[in-house]
Amino acid sequence: MDNRLSVPGTSLSAEPPPGRRRSSRWLRRVLVTALAGGVVAGAVLTLLPGERRPESGRAGALPAAGPQVRARAEARARAEALTAVTSGVPAALPQLTSLIGQQEERVRARPQDAKAWAVLGAAYVQRGSRTADAADYPRAERALRTSLQVRAERNTEALDGMAALALARRDFPAAKRYAEQALKAAPGRWSAYPPLIDAYDGLGDYEAARKNLDKLLGLRTGTAARPAVMARASAVYRDRGWREDAVAQLTDAAAAAQAPAEQAAYLAGLGRLAWERGDLDDALRHFEAALRLDRDQRAAQAGRGRTLAALGRPREAVAAYRAALAGEANPQDVLELGELYESLGQEADAEAQYEQLRTRVRRAVAGGVDEDLLIGRFEADHGDPWDAVERLQEEWRRQPGIEVADALGWALHRAGEDQEALTYATVATDKAKGGGVRSAPYTFHLGMIEGELERYGPARRHLQEALRINPHFSPLGVPEARRALAALGDVPEEPLPAEAP
Incomplete structure (x- = not known):
């Protein structure tokens, strides 16, 4: 029986490529040592909630910096943020804010500086993504379109920014269009490939995503770019179900990243991979290491909350979530x-x-x-399942990725349309159709749908598989899966179909 809180009428809104190199042992040793010590590659230690900083004047405390030292540090931080933003690499939030202020002054003084407008727009996009403040996205769009008006030809910086903006808004057709334009304007630029790969993923074209990853991996990239390339490879491998390869690539990326914010983002990604395979200790260790490097890493804050809840520490989990939800x-x-x-x-x-x-x-x-994907998920479980179905059917027509397939299948199940639901749940979990990712929620949804269709053998197998993949995948879904398995009992396997004569 489903005991989820439901409030009717409360709608939310009016196979690895040949020749791939394995991770190098020395990079792995660097990261393991760093995690054990709580800091990566010598980055400044930031504290988790409840930890204390050294007081001024005590042993180990650094003297206050003078104005010239602070000015040089701020200039260096802006330069680092500029490099990160123009290459699509994560930057620290204070550095982003400082860079935005600098670029705003620059475009006021030089309104025909197309690159300044493009940098400003890209910084807005990254800040909006980091803080979940969508108010930055219209600002980003105005800045980027101004850049394209000032210089329409070969303005790859603005096109990269527009692709990143479209991805932040979950507009995968637009992201694909802008990323393809950027690549056409300057073939061989590595930074044009990650948004294009993400766009193909969102559109459900996993073969195109893999081919573009192969092209990216075939480029000669500099030392600073290699961690981002490895991180992109990790995401594609994760989506294809190659867990070990995904972890190896992201481990190397975290060890080789040159800035704390970038390292923190990759460590948070490693935490997510550990969470998805049900390794709570490893997940928590990575999330906390990420927060020591970058206390504004909200994905790590939320991941820490998710993991603490699964460890049976609800008060700490709520506090971690609250930290992630501060502000926007x-x-x-x-x-x-x-x-x-x-x-x-x-x-x-x-x-x-x-x-x-x-x-x-x-x-x-x-x-x-x-936000139709999120709205659909909410409505399916807590509101109006038919509203979810209508939204997600339109989302599927526009950008048919496996996330949408899973959500639509579940919404149809919640609306009582289980035969149609099975079609989409199968897409989300069938490697031949792109659903190679090993996802406990997707497999759980498939098992529940099969159970409703009286396909008891497959239902039992898939519910058990979901709990093997991650026995903590959802505070509401896990108890539901266990109840369903208990109700199924010892179900005999269905006989295989007879061979044709």
Whole structure:
């Protein structure tokens, strides 16, 4: 029986490529040593919530920096942020804010500086993505379009920015269009490939994504770019179900990254990979290492909350989620906290989070973000399943990735249309159709749909598989999977179809 909190009428809104190199042993040793010590590659240690900093004047405390030292440090930080933004690499949030201020002054003084406008737009995109503040996206679009108006020919910086903006807004057709234009304008630029690969993923064209990754891996990239290239390879390998290869690539990326914010982003990614395979200790270790490097790494904050909840530490989990949700917040994290509250029986707190989710989604939509996938997921479980079906059917027509296939299949199941639901759930989990990722939620959804269709043998297998992949995948879904398995009992395997004479 499904016991999820449901409030009707509360809609959220009006195979590896040949020749790939294995990770080098020395890079792995660097990262293992760094994680054991709580810091990566000599980056400055930042503290987790509840930890204390050394007080001024005590042993180990650094003297206050003078104005000239601070000025040089700020200039160096802006230069690092500029390099990161123009190459699509994660930058620290304070550096981004400083860079934005500098570029705003520059475009006021030099309004015909196309590159300055492009850098400003790209910085807005990255800050908006980092803070979940979609209000930065219209600013980014104005700056990037101004750059293209000032210089339309071979303006690869602005085209890269427009592709990144489209990805931040979940507009994969636009991201593909701009990334292809950027690549055509300057063939061989490595930085044009990651957004193009992401766009193909979102459109469900996994063969094109793999081919473009092969092209990216065949380029001669500099030392600074290699971690980002490895991180992109890791994401593609993860989506194809090659877990070990994904971990190896991202481990090397984290060890080789040159800036703390970039390292933190890759460590958070390693935490996510560990979480997805149910390794809670490894996940928590990576999330906390990421936060020591970059306390503004919200994906690590939310990941830490998710992991602490699975470890049976709900108070700490809520505190970690609250840190992730400070200021603006990623709507997906808001939904997760609501479902955590619901799993704890705190329905009033859960409904308060869902109301907060409605507010966050409206803001994101106002900033041009396509939130129909998230809305569909929410409505399927907590609102109107038919609203979810209608939204997700349109999303599937526009950009048919496996995330949408899974969500649409589940929405159809919740609406009682299980035969049609099975089609989409199969797409999401069938390697031949692109669903190579080993996902406990996707496999859980498939098993529940099969159970409703009285396909008890496959249902039992898939529910067991979901719990093997990650026995902690959802505070609401895991108990539901266990109840369904208990109800199925010892179901005999269905006989194989007879061979044709």
